[in-house]
Amino acid sequence: xxxxxxxxxxxxxxxxxxxxxxxxxxxxxxxxxxxxxxxxxxxxxxxxxxxxxxxxxxxxxxxxxxxxxxxxxxxxxxxxxxxxxxxxxxxxxxxxxxxxxxxxxxxxxxxxxxxxxxxxxxxxxxxxxxxxxxxxxxxxxxxxxxxxxxxxxxxxxxxxxxxxxxxxxxxxxxxxxxxxxxxxxxxxxxxxxxxxxxxxxxxxxxxxxxxxxxxxxxxxxxxxxxxxxxxxxxxxxxxxxxxxxxxxxxxxxxxxxxxxxxxxxxxxxxxxxxxxxxxxxxxxxxxxxxxxxxxxxxxxxxxxxxxxxxxxxxxxxxxxxxxxxxxxxxxxxxxxxxxxxxxxxxxxxxxxxxxxxxxxxxxxxxxxxxxxxxxxxxxxxxxxxxxxxxxxxxxxxxxxxxxxxxxxxxxxxxxxxxxxxxxxxxxxxxxxxxxxxxxxxxxxxxxxxxxxxxxxxxxxxxxxxxxxxxxxxxxxxxxxxxxxxxxxxxxxxxxxxxxxxxxxxxxxxxxxxx
Amino acid sequence: xxxxxxxxxxxxxxxxxxxxxxxxxxxxxxxxxxxxxxxxxxxxxxxxxxxxxxxxxxxxxxxxxxxxxxxxxxxxxxxxxxxxxxxxxxxxxxxxxxxxxxxxxxxxxxxxxxxxxxxxxxxxxxxxxxxxxxxxxxxxxxxxxxxxxxxxxxxxxxxx
Ligand SMILES: Cc1cc2nc3c(=O)[nH]c(=O)nc-3n(C[C@H](O)[C@H](O)[C@H](O)COP(=O)(O)O)c2cc1C
Ligand code: SF4
Ligand code: FES
Ligand code: FES
Numbered sequence: 152x153x154x155x156x157x158x159x160x161x162x163x164x165x166x167x168x169x170x171x172x173x174x175x176x177x178x179x180x181x182x183x184x185x186x187x188x189x190x191x192x193x194x195x196x197x198x199x200x201x202x203x204x205x206x207x208x209x210x211x212x213x214x215x216x217x218x219x220x221x222x223x224x225x226x227x228x229x230x231x232x233x234x235x236x237x238x239x240x241x242x243x244x245x246x247x248x249x250x251x252x253x254x255x256x257x258x259x260x261x262x263x264x265x266x267x268x269x270x271x272x273x274x275x276x277x278x279x280x281x282x283x284x285x286x287x288x289x290x291x292x293x294x295x296x297x298x299x300x301x302x303x304x305x306x307x308x309x310x311x312x313x314x315x316x317x318x319x320x321x322x323x324x325x326x327x328x329x330x331x332x333x334x335x336x337x338x339x340x341x342x343x344x345x346x347x348x349x350x351x352x353x354x355x356x357x358x359x360x361x362x363x364x365x366x367x368x369x370x371x372x373x374x375x376x377x378x379x380x381x382x383x384x385x386x387x388x389x390x391x392x393x394x395x396x397x398x399x400x401x402x403x404x405x406x407x408x409x410x411x412x413x414x415x416x417x418x419x420x421x422x423x424x425x426x427x428x429x430x431x432x433x434x435x436x437x438x439x440x441x442x443x444x445x446x447x448x449x450x451x452x453x454x455x456x457x458x459x460x461x462x463x464x465x466x467x468x469x470x471x472x473x474x475x476x477x478x479x480x481x482x483x484x485x486x487x488x489x490x491x492x493x494x495x496x497x498x499x500x501x502x503x504x505x506x507x508x509x510x511x512x513x514x515x516x517x518x519x520x521x522x523x524x525x526x527x528x529x530x531x532x533x534x535x536x537x538x539x540x541x542x543x544x545x546x547x548x549x550x551x552x553x554x555x556x557x558x559x560x561x562x563x564x565x566x567x568x569x570x571x572x573x574x575x576x577x578x579x580x581x582x583x584x585x586x587x588x589x590x591x592x593x594x595x596x597x598x599x600x601x602x603x604x605x606x607x608x609x610x611x612x613x614x615x616x617x618x619x620x621x622x623x624x625x626x627x628x629x630x631x632x633x634x635x636x637x638x639x640x641x642x643x644x645x646x647x648x649x650x651x652x653x654x655x656x657x658x659x660x661x662x663x664x665x
Numbered sequence: 666x667x668x669x670x671x672x673x674x675x676x677x678x679x680x681x682x683x684x685x686x687x688x689x690x691x692x693x694x695x696x697x698x699x700x701x702x703x704x705x706x707x708x709x710x711x712x713x714x715x716x717x718x719x720x721x722x723x724x725x726x727x728x729x730x731x732x733x734x735x736x737x738x739x740x741x742x743x744x745x746x747x748x749x750x751x752x753x754x755x756x757x758x759x760x761x762x763x764x765x766x767x768x769x770x771x772x773x774x775x776x777x778x779x780x781x782x783x784x785x786x787x788x789x790x791x792x793x794x795x796x797x798x799x800x801x802x803x804x805x806x807x808x809x810x811x812x813x814x815x816x817x818x819x820x821x822x823x824x825x
Pocket of ligand 4 (some may be wrong): 340342344681752753754755756757792793794795796797800801802
């Protein structure tokens with residue numbers, strides 16, 4: 152009998168590919184052929200240790216060993232070093248699961264990410280996939296929603312609203328047709344958890360949405376997916392086709408007699424379409440202009456029907472909650488922030504990547520222990536938490552625990568979990584200016600404080616920086632921020648001033664004439 | 666993507682737009698998918714497509730135009746052979762995106778929303794590609810590149 156092929160894993164996720172993973176995969180195949188080695192290259196998802204990408208793994212006696220970051224030019228030397236038998240090499244990282252960055256995490260939602268072949272349904276099932284749905288089909292709607300409520304899960308898209316309560320509202324709303332929509336617009340800079348899970352474990356998103364559909368009696372779901380993620384769009388579409396063929400989507404989901412259909416809808420590059428009412432307008436084929444609330448989308452949402460709007464990570468957390476039970480999930484976390492947070496380390500950070508961890512760890516631990524400080528080796532000057540509408544956090548605030556309420560106390564926001572790190576070469580005046588510029592570019596135009604205010608904000612900051620009546624314009628800027636916060640219809644205009652105010656408060660030396 | 670020339674085949678193009686729009690008309694909220702499909706096919710959404718789409722969807726031209734103009738990624742002029750999307754958002758700023766932007770504009774001799782005279786490259790701003798752990802990032806057509814230094818960008822531009 153011929154020796155079994157060595158299994159080598161080379162991620163197919165966007166970031167791994169952006170660092171050369173495709174070339175590495177090709178080089179491994181070519182080198183193996185040249186040496187007469189029998190190698191199967193599996194294109195897995197990414198483990199999320201992004202500073203090590205392309206990070207390849209080889210399976211030996213059931214244990215996966217990692218090497219990274221690997222370039223095509225390293226491949227021959229890796230073969231020489233006997234990496235197929237986990238041989239030693241300068242790029243060797245040891246058994247993957249023992250890498251401390253990974254070992255210290257609590258991967259619940261991301262349990263399979265990076266381990267499996269994203270589009271293999273067999274792989275998905277072999278790693279606990281579809282156990283949540285299998286449980287859900289045995290339960291009543293009320294029971295499913297009860298479990299989600301008890302888990303303490305809150306929306307991971309930014310607003311942190313309790314998911315179970317939202318679902319109950321949809322369940323109780325009148326309507327022959329109901330919808331489940333997945334907000335995959337992930338517009339915040341510094342965030343990529345949605346992209347990663349869609350590319351690396353698409354079935355978990357499908358399973359989560361299907362459970363949501365069963366829970367509220369919705370038979371149709373849409374994934375509103377940003378156009379900036381072409382690979383995620385392809386993977387999600389492929390996974391949907393596979394799930395349909397396996398009877399996991401369609402008219403009779405898992406032989407339950409209940410229907411759930413799913414479709415991906417591609418967005419078109421408007422940040423505001425991540426706001427839920429704007430997203431619904433866009434899904435209806437219109438301009439993504441904000442809707443007045445009430446009514447809530449849960450009561451009158453897509454095409455006027457009761458609609459769940461949830462973030463990708465929220466929905467992807469549901470299967471494990473159903474499979475393992477509410478307590479298992481809520482045992483992680485602290486206070487009213489239960490379960491795990493998927494922190495995304497980004498920007499000027501030495502060890503950028505995805506860290507799924509229970510709520511409550513101090514920000515400093517993420518930046519220093521996981522992140523290893525800046526990529527440039529210089530001191531951290533500021534961290535923007537929670538996306539472009541989030542405050543710039545000053546190093547004096549780094550002991551704050553990552554939990555929704557603790558962050559709110561100092562005017563910070565966890566949002567979708569992105570942490571964008573800047574070193575001491577950053578010009579905070581420019582960062583304040585960009586916050587206003589971004590708001591001006593992305594405003595939906597419905598209300599004046601945002602549409603006009605953001606344009607004025609850029610002008611006022613330009614005047615301050617150019618030394619035109621600095622004192623007067625600083626007062627004017629504060630005033631303008633107050634007006635936008637108080638008078639905007641939605642959180643784009645209402646929160647875009649937060650980063651600006653944080654610069655005024657904590658980095659005033661950068662917002663003055665130069 | 667190769668873009669057909671306007672002119673002699675205008676009629677062919679109108680029929681194509683009509684056919685694509687017709688495919689999506691029956692779908693709930695089908696206008697966005699229709700516009701995407703037209704842009705995928707033609708590289709842009711030509712102004713002449715507006716009345717055709719409007720009549721298929723039975724809505725006003727103003728509405729179609731309004732939708733096209735609302736979204737940053739719909740374009741109404743033909744792109745160059747390749748489109749370079751340069752990320753301008755914060756995580757890329759933290760790793761030198763501002764300098765990369767300056768370098769790119771200088772090297773190509775164009776600004777955002779413009780195409781080089783030889784029609785090789787169109788330059789567009791983009792606000793996050795989800796590649797923020799390996800910033801700065803750019804996308805060329807639909808492939809994302811990470812840790813893009815000015816030198817790496819020059820090399821990528823040479824390739825095509
Ligand atoms: C300007 C703006 C942009 C937003 N962008 C997103 C986004 O990209 N993804 C997302 O899930 N939520 C986004 N949200 C939050 C959504 O409005 C909504 O709260 C969320 O999708 C609900 O899902 P969840 O409860 O699971 O978090 C945004 C909100 C605002 C105001
Ligand atoms: S705050 Fe801005 S984005 Fe929000 S409704 Fe007003 S104009 Fe639109
Ligand atoms: S809605 Fe008109 S000013 Fe805000
Ligand atoms: S900020 Fe540039 S890729 Fe996210």
